[in-house]
Amino acid sequence: MSPSSGSGWSRRASLGFAVFATILLTIPNWMLHRGPTSLAVVHSDRDRSVLAQLRFLGYAIEHGAADDMQELYPEGFFFLHVLHGLAWSELALGTSDAPWKDRALEESMRSLAVLESPAGRAVFQPEIDPPLGVAYVGWTCFLRERILQLQGEHPDSALMARTVDDLDRLARLYDTSASPFQQSYRGMVWPGDNVVPLAAMGLHDSLHGDQRYANTLHRWVVRARSLLETETGMPSFELSHPSGEVVHPVRGSGQTLLLRFLPFVDPVFAREQYERFREVFLERRLGLVLVREFPVGQAGDADYDSGPVVWDIGASATIVSVGTTRQYGDTVVAGALERSVDFYGLPYEHDGMRRYALGWMPVADAFLAWSKVAIPDPRLAISREPILTPFWFLPIHLVSLLLAGLCWVPWVFLRRRFPPG
Numbered sequence: 001m002s003p004s005s006g007s008g009w010s011r012r013a014s015l016g017f018a019v020f021a022t023i024l025l026t027i028p029n030w031m032l033h034r035g036p037t038s039l040a041v042v043h044s045d046r047d048r049s050v051l052a053q054l055r056f057l058g059y060a061i062e063h064g065a066a067d068d069m070q071e072l073y074p075e076g077f078f079f080l081h082v083l084h085g086l087a088w089s090e091l092a093l094g095t096s097d098a099p100w101k102d103r104a105l106e107e108s109m110r111s112l113a114v115l116e117s118p119a120g121r122a123v124f125q126p127e128i129d130p131p132l133g134v135a136y137v138g139w140t141c142f143l144r145e146r147i148l149q150l151q152g153e154h155p156d157s158a159l160m161a162r163t164v165d166d167l168d169r170l171a172r173l174y175d176t177s178a179s180p181f182q183q184s185y186r187g188m189v190w191p192g193d194n195v196v197p198l199a200a201m202g203l204h205d206s207l208h209g210d211q212r213y214a215n216t217l218h219r220w221v222v223r224a225r226s227l228l229e230t231e232t233g234m235p236s237f238e239l240s241h242p243s244g245e246v247v248h249p250v251r252g253s254g255q256t257l258l259l260r261f262l263p264f265v266d267p268v269f270a271r272e273q274y275e276r277f278r279e280v281f282l283e284r285r286l287g288l289v290l291v292r293e294f295p296v297g298q299a300g301d302a303d304y305d306s307g308p309v310v311w312d313i314g315a316s317a318t319i320v321s322v323g324t325t326r327q328y329g330d331t332v333v334a335g336a337l338e339r340s341v342d343f344y345g346l347p348y349e350h351d352g353m354r355r356y357a358l359g360w361m362p363v364a365d366a367f368l369a370w371s372k373v374a375i376p377d378p379r380l381a382i383s384r385e386p387i388l389t390p391f392w393f394l395p396i397h398l399v400s401l402l403l404a405g406l407c408w409v410p411w412v413f414l415r416r417r418f419p420p421g
Contacts, residue, residue, distance in 0.1 A: 007418035014411040021407035025400045031342040032393045050091055052354035053369040057084050058107070059353060060362040066114075069363045070123075073304050075135070076363050078120060082139045083366035085111025089146040090373040105150045112147065115140050128183050130170055135184040138196030141166055142261070145203045164212075167204060170197050171216040180223040183241050191224070191235040192258040195265060202264035221266045232295055233276045252281045252293045252317030253306045256324045260374070263327065267379040274328050274380070282333065282387065283313065287395035288343060289336035289388065291317040307364070319364060323371030329381030332388055341368065343396070 057065075061080065069076025085108040092104030114120050124132040131137075144163040148155045173182060184193045198220060201213035229236055229250055237254040238247040255277050262270040281292045293306045293314030302308055307315035319341060325334035345356035345368075356365050 007414065008420070011411065011414045011418065011420070014414055018408045018411050022404045025404050028343040028346060029393075029397055029400050031347075032339045032396070034339065034342065047091065047095065049354060050087065050369050050372050052349055052352055053365055053372075054084070054087060054091075054107075056353035056355045056359060057087075057362060057366055057369065060359065060365075065362040069361075072361075073363060075123060078115065078123065078136070078139075080363050080366050081111045081114045081120065082143055083363070083370045085109075085115075085143050086146060087366065087369040087373055089143070089150055090370070090375060092150060093146070094373060094375060101150060105147065108143065108147050108150065112140070112143055115143070125186055128186050130173055130182060133184040133193075134170070134182045134197050135190070135193040137166055137170060138193060138198075138200060141200035142196055142203065145200050145207065149203075149207055163200075163204070167197065167201050167213065171201065171213055174198075174216055174220055179242070179244055180220050180227065181239055181241075181244070187241045189239040189241045189244075190237065190254065191239070192237070192254040195258045195261045199261035199264035206264070217265050221269050225269070232280055234273060234280070248300070249298065250280075250295065251300070251306065252291045252314045253320070255281065256291060256317050256320045259324045260320065260327060263377050263380055267377070271328075271380055274324075274330075277324075278330070278333075281317065284387075284392075285311060285313060286399050287392050287397075288340040289333060289392070290340055291321045291337075293317055315364070316367070319367050320371055322368065323374035326371070327374040327377055327380065329376050329378070336388055336392060338372070339393075 057080070061084065066077040066080045069080050073079070088104040088107040088111075092101045095101070121132060121136065124136045126132055141163050144159055148160055148163070170182075174180065179189075181189045181191050181194050184190055198213075198217060202217055205211055205213055224235065227236075227244075228234060229246075232250050234250045234255055235258065236246045236249050237251040239245065240247055255273075259270065259274055259277060262273060280295050283290050283292045290313045292312050293302075293309045293316075294300050294312065300309075302314075305316065307319075309315070318337065322334060322337045322341060325331075325337055341356075346358075347354055347356050348358060349355075355362075356368060359365065
């Protein structure tokens with residue numbers, strides 16, 4: 001190979017690299033200017049986007065994604081199915097379209113059937129109290145209540161009776177236990193898991209117009225308030241059982257999920273906790289709005305709850321916060337979070353199916369779909385200090401422009417050193 005042909009190949013390679021890198025940097029920056037869909041209960045762009053995500057999730061489940069997720073995540077099978085059902089049901093609750101509601105009811109019932117099957121219960125422990133743990137009972141009962149809500153004036157009486165039996169058993173446990181926090185697994189307690197069955201109780205009371213669990217919920221809130229961390233004013237992430245000793249202090253992935261369910265338990269307590277979350281965990285990185293996994297001054301390792309943690313930012317916490325901020329009426333932050341997730345997640349749509357990060361982690365797609373259909377609660381919307389300027393995205397644009405410019409340096413150098421011809 002002659003020197004000229006070698007230099008020509010180098011120029012072409014450097015040009016190809018520069019063009020590829022520029023396109024790769026342009027796409028996520030363009031995502032920041034797509035209209036956010038987290039600003040209203042019903043939004044046609046959001047509905048279309050979530051439906052495309054649900055098509056992908058249905059396809060992925062049919063092709064074994066739940067088993068694949070179980071190999072990566074201790075409850076991957078369970079969460080993929082329960083989130084798929086909740087995303088369908090809560091999407092339908094935000095629309096008056098009857099065919100959507102029928103389809104949502106069908107999909108939610110299918111998800112529930114899997115959760116109640118031996119495969120859905122496989123990783124949980126029937127010998128503990130409560131049997132199978134509060135995480136399993138809580139998420140399953142909450143999905144049942146959403147299904148009953150979709151059924152409207154003619155709810156499934158057998159499904160309602162089964163749900164009430166489970167919730168009554170849990171209510172007795174909360175009322176008589178020395179601790180407000182019960183086990184998910186033997187000797188292991190997550191306060192966030194405990195809020196889910198309590199939310200199912202609150203949703204039941206709201207839907208059926210009674211106060212069946214009102215006293216249980218009130219007592220729980222009083223006791224939970226007494227156990228908040230002194231430094232952060234929020235519940236710890238994990239406790240031991242039965243001692244109640246703190247295993248892990250508060251974390252973003254746990255708190256943002258807890259906040260998603262807390263309004264069903266006590267909206268006043270929920271507003272207080274959201275304000276603390278906003279102060280402690282919302283973060284800016286190069287202008288993007290993201291969520292920390294650990295409070296400032298604390299450190300820890302990434303795990304299956306947090307997902308990847310990069311530059312203190314937790315992937316799981318950020319994804320779930322799209323729904324949490326939406327639910328609390330924090331619409332500006334919700335929109336910025338949604339677009340920031342699009343920046344990193346690089347959504348790709350093909351054949352009517354929308355997936356993030358090429359669909360390699362469907363459980364993350366499920367959490368995001370469920371987050372996008374969060375129903376804003378008017379009891380929670382209060383005035384807040386703005387944290388964003390109209391041009392909050394400029395820093396990441398400037399950094400991307402700088403990186404793109406650096407990618408063109410080799411081609412410019414080679415072209416001047418070895419001009420064509």
